[in-house]
Structure formats: C-alpha cells, structure tokens
Amino acid sequence: MAKEGKTSKETGEIVELMELLFFAYRDFISDPDEILSKYGFGRAHHRVIHFVGRHPGIRVAELLDILRITKQSLGRVLKELIETGYVFQQEGETDRRRRLLYLTDSGCDLHRELMAPQIERFKSAIKGTGTKINGVHRDLLFQLIDKDDRDHVNKLFGQAATHCKQKQDI
Amino acid sequence: MAKEGKTSKETGEIVELMELLFFAYRDFISDPDEILSKYGFGRAHHRVIHFVGRHPGIRVAELLDILRITKQSLGRVLKELIETGYVFQQEGETDRRRRLLYLTDSGCDLHRELMAPQIERFKSAIKGTGTKINGVHRDLLFQLIDKDDRDHVNKLFGQAATHCKQKQDI
DNA sequence: AAAAATATGTCAATAGTACTGACGTATTTT
C-alpha cells in the first residue's frame, strides 16, 4: 500500500480547499439562478448585468476581457438585454467607434435583486467565520487569480461605481 | 445624488469579495480546461473524474447530489467515461441495485493530471497570502456553502480517499 | 407472497452557453 509521505497531508488539505471552492461557488451561483429564470435569462445575462452595473459606460472589449468569453457569446446575450430594455448603449464621446454600455432603471433594479441574496450569503459567511482580521478573506481569492490579471482586477475595483440608482443603503 | 450611508462601504467590500470569487473560480477552472480538450472531455467529465477519484465506490445517487445536476446530464458523461475506459462500475455487494463507480488506472492518471495545476495554483496562492494561521482560508469558503449542506461536505472530507493509485507523494 | 420503495438507466425534446473563423463597417491613428 501507499506509504504516506510528509507532503501527503498538506496536499490533502489543499484538495479539500479546492473542493470547498467548488462547493462555495456552486451554492453562490444558485442564488441568482432562480431569479434569472423568472426573467428568462441565464448566467451569462447575469454576468453582463453585474459588470455593466458596476462599471457604467464599460466598453464591449473590456467586458469581453473580464468575462473571458467570445464576442459571439457576448453578442447574443447583450442583444437580448438591450431588446428587453435592461441595458442600453451610447456612442463614445471621444471615440465614436465605442459602444458604451449602461443599465437602464429596470437593469439596475434587476442588478440589485440579483446581488441581494449573494450579499446576504457573504455577510453571514463572514460573520460565521468570526474573523475580525481585515483582508484575510480577500487574500486567498485574490491570489488565486492569474498573476497577469491581478493588476487588472485591482484597477477594476478602483473604478467600480456605487450603483447607478441608489434606492437605499442596503 | 445618493448619500453614502454607514453600511455602503461594507457592502462595497462585500461586492468586491463576490467578484473575487468569480475571478478566482474563472481562473481556477481554466487550468484543467486545456487538458480536458486534449481528451475530448468537458468540465462535466472533470467533475465526475474528480469525485469518483476522491470517493472510490461512490454511488450514482451520491454523485448526483454532489454535482447538483440531473441524472440525464450525468448519464451521458458517465457513459462516455466508461466507454473510453476512465471509469468502471461494480455491482454493490450488499445492494445489487447500486452501481459503484471507480476510476481505472488511466482514470487515476487523468485525475492526477487535472489536479496538478490546481494544486499548484492553491499552493502558491496560500504562500502569496503569507498567512500562517491554520484554517482561515477554509473558513470563508466553508461558510459560503448552503447551511444544510455543510455537514454533508464535512462527511465527504472524512470519507475521502488518498488516491487509488499513489504513484508518488507529490 | 404481494406491495411499496429505492437505485439506476433511458427516452425525446429543448435551452443556454460557448466555440472557431471569417468578413464587413465605421472610426481613429499613423
């Protein structure tokens, strides 16, 4: 039988951590899924709604870069969101080739509706850990991102908007 | 304009945490994707390989519960994995209705190949955080899981196998 | 022994997401 080396236990713990990421993500996305089906939308629509909401005036190219999908995949979803009145486009001022994307009022409402249960999940999860230390929870997730992309993510955070439509401070 | 209430900043940080989960998961699954395409498999195959590898002799019903997909979705993937010789079935000893699932030797090899880059990613991520405190990284992910399911996940961890085929302690 | 429950497999039909690769158009930069 396999003899257990010194590193086996460590690796085992890492595999558990990997599975925790899988389970956490699985349940994390289950929240909005139900809401989306009411609207006839899927996860791709959700992601577009979210990042357009967080970055009003975002360009198509940037959205493609964030979502890591192809133009064609985004195209269909974006078209549907525009036709159904959740997203609208504006010509760029400085560069008229650009289509700047914004959420409509209904888009903002939907965005908030989608975020609510996920924010709730995170809030109680953080409470559940009982950790007071600042940043520990961000660290691992951040470090899991491709090294080349971490600057980009940080930059995104810097530019992120408080919402288009602030009904209340939740 | 929206006046920023006390809770706004906290919520903003939570939204960033949510996005970090999205980015982390996006990159985390990008590792095996490339490997899978060589074999003509997709993510569903990966998940089956993984959990069968971790729980040799797992039942179909349990796999369905872990993956949260339908019997039909699993059925197709499982059939392909069996036909191509990565997974095999055995009748349950005590209950002959059960089909207990195992990885073949090639299945184990593939499993290891798929895990390797993800283990690497986690190891350097943990190193990158510089945190020595035990468990902090698990806590948040664990708490993000549906409350009803946490016991189940813990139970799974308890039953998880060191691999079927221990070539080396990585 | 008969009835009920369980574990699994399978059918058909459909939807959502994603891919590749190429091409067209408008606009800006060089």
Place this chain on the structure above:
DNA sequence: AAAATACGTCAGTACTATTGACATATTTTT
C-alpha cells in the same frame, strides 16, 4: 492614404444542462 482599432455579424458546431415520463432490477415493508 494606409493601417489599426472597435464592434457587429455570419454559419456551423459542441457541451452542458434541463423536464418529465417510463422501464428494470432489487430491496424493504406489510
């Protein structure tokens, strides 16, 4: 004027997933 950029769109394809119904073998309950 030429080159590069931003975007949209085409056709064809693949993977993952869904629902709901039904068939089979086996075990448990009555």
